[in-house]
Amino acid sequence: MIYSDLHCDSISRCYEKGESLFDSKGHINYFKIRQLEKYKQCFALFVDDSKRGDTAFSYFKKLVKFYGNEIKKIQCENMTAVLTAENGACLGGDSDNVNFLAEKGIRMLTLTWNGENELASGCLSDNGGLKAFGKEVIRKMEKTDIFIDVSHLNEKSFYDVADYTASPLIASHSNCFSVLPVKRNLKDEQIKLIVERGGLIGLCFHAPFLTCEGSGSFEMIYRNIYRILSLGGEDAVCFGSDFDGGEPESVLGSLQRVKNLYAYLKGRGLQADILEKIFHKNAEKIFLSDS
Ligand SMILES: [Zn+2]
16 A cells, blocks of 8 residues: 655654654654555644744754754655645745745645734634735745645635635645534635645544544544545545644554555445545645655
8 A cells, every 4th residue: 555645743743852753752753654565755844833034934944954864764765755844934924935945845835824924814813814925925836836735724815825826725634624613624615626726635634623522533534535525526635644743543643554544445435546546646746756
């Protein structure tokens, strides 16, 4: 089985905890990676909402450096790593820093986290959409081929972004609001728009966005897949686990357990060709220019 994943916070977690990704106590480490036949992972560098300006950009640069060192330690023939960034606050309020992201090989930027930043408003702020600075950043992202990640945006920002750009919209780690109505999940109309644009929706394992009483993670992943398929999203649905950032149930609490998820979904009747798309083929566009 090949597994591709649009979002994890393993680098940021290790940096904060002073651990190495090689033998990290978190969800992903070298030994867990070796248990998968083939594995492609977007490693997000996360800047929280409290950081702004030079403080945010300097912190971000430290994470980039840390990533460079750590990724060498876990490199193995079955893994491909791609660097991404979570929270446009990492730009420190200067759109020229988009070029820095491009130089470092960053393939995707999550425009906000939950709050408001210089670019737009996240899902926990009720007001405000995409700002003039956010538009400036999006234009530069388009020029430098950095994908736009709409996970965490509030609805106003989401639709502002969709109106402003014709680029594919990627929700790197978001589930369906119709399956579990929480602010971080996407409504059907948003999902349809992502599908129309040739974008991606990476299903997230973080239990508060996935599970509800009486239904475990595997069942709920199945329901999310079923919903997105019913909205025409056969080429859009994939995974964005949020490993090392979210809190998955123990059944999905470690990288190698995705094998059990695959077996479960197969047992529920999902065909092999659909599973192949969900587990790796759909996400391929993010990994195309990998090294
Ligand atoms: Zn996130």
